[in-house]
Amino acid sequence: METVRFDELQLDERILRAVADMGFEEASPIQTQAIPVQLEGRDIIGQAQTGTGKTAAFGIPLLQKIDPKVKKLQAVALCPTRELAIQVADEIRRLAKYMHGVKVLPIYGGQDIVKQIRSLKDGTQIIIGTPGRVMDHMRRKTVKFDFVHTVVMDEADEMLNMGFLEDMETILSQLPEERQTVMFSATMPPAILDIARKFQQEPVNVKVVKKELTVPKVTQYYYEVKPKSKVEVMCRLLDMYAPKLSVVFCNTKKQVDELVQALQGRGYFAEGLHGDLKQIQRDRVMNSFRNGKTEILVATDVAARGIDVDDVEAVFNYDLPQDDEYYVHRIGRTGRAGREGIAFSFVVGKEVYKLRDIQRYCKTKIVPQAIPSLNDVTAIKVDKILEGVAATIGDTDLSKTVNIIEKKLLEEDYTSLDLAAALLRMMMGEENEDIIDTREPRSLDELEGFGGGNGRGRGRSNNGGRGGNGGRYDSSSRDDMARLFINIGKNQNVKPGDILGAIAGESGMPGKMVGSIDMYDKYTFVEVPRESADAVLTAMKDVKIKGKNIHMEKANGKGK
């Protein structure tokens, strides 16, 4: 991918200086392509892989348009989470370092609103906020949009997922019509196009995602585990790979709390982050993680999007994410700005099929790994202890200790070798029997059928762990299936059965021919045999489901 130097982008000299201070040498591909488009004033939909500098890709042109002398709100950026609002505000502040008189303010719920109002009055030109809090200020008339010329939606698709659609619509409808509207994310599901159509004018699509949605420098492994052994497996991996910082994703707040307890109990520096914590606690945890005191951040998906912490070397999917997109964002917390990273996913039983779907969606390779055996972990531990021994011999005066040992050896009838071995044994901890199955799992590419099966199904030769209950998932192999998009989902109270029923009823195709039905909040993907896809689309043209007129189209790789 062709990139340019920042000084080739016709940027304000003050921004160039700030960019140099930040240590950026070249513009990243998304920056190279998206900055000129925005400088022209065009609306834009920007898609690029995680950690490739989308913040500066919108932050730089936004700043270039700010007039520091005008002490009025000029630009609004919306983000899905508080942590992200703070981070984006920090990055824009760094970029604005030499633009004296530019004030950037993050605004989010849980923060003292009176203080916020005071700061807003103080000539703030740029706010970075969560939609809810921005709405709040709008209603109180403590923000005025008359001079706003730029609005950014960072992680626009996530704001939709979180149900911010109405808030976003209200905010956007209150902004001056003459404005630039900018959207960025690493994933752009079809639903986002509705927003674009509504609020943007002839947007330019800038897409620099390559073949795969995930970053190539992130090695992706998965482990087939039993629910009971997850904690143990995680600790083994933490010990084996010793990542500087890790982010661990769980699907529920309760699981986050439980895992944090388990890890702390085993002596790891772990802290939890989720939506039930008070803002002050969330800030404390994030700060402690950013400065390395907390080595393991255990979080729900609040930390999946946008969060940028330099030394995150590993991401764990302790629970597999519900949606394919989340996998991309979660593992994107490592391998940022060209660094390397490693991602570990745990699958229990038939979740392996879900992971196969994720692999297809990301167009990447998620490689099966055997769980490290206790012997593996012990070997690593021993190596580390012995490295420590060598270091101590190298730089400590041991003469007094040697005296103690010499004396002891004269009194006892064991050798110095026995003594060293005993000390090592004591440092290694108890020797337990390894109760975890540490054989290598099957590769995702070798799986047959559609899942719904009965657990792990080890045998490679017999039946490959497939469902085997005559269910509809068994009818064909997935490559024969076409994926269709429907613009309704869980939020409309629609169940998979409603969609299945409508398709079977309208097209006359037997329900069991329908493959997987993936429901999201606002849309659904259905698989039907490829040769029947057109007939289904025609049959479903003027159909209502649950009283709603639906629209169906081929997914064309969207969403998968």
Ligand SMILES: Nc1ncnc2c1ncn2[C@@H]1O[C@H](COP(=O)(O)OP(=O)(O)OP(=O)(O)O)[C@@H](O)[C@H]1O
């Ligand atoms: N041109 C550049 N050269 C080097 N580093 C850069 C450059 N642009 C941005 N960075 C750094 O790269 C890191 C990732 O950037 P950023 O957070 O903007 O990624 P992103 O594309 O928004 O990722 P995500 O999809 O996860 O939100 C940041 O630490 C940022 O400061």
Ligand SMILES: [Mg+2]
């Ligand atoms: Mg980002």
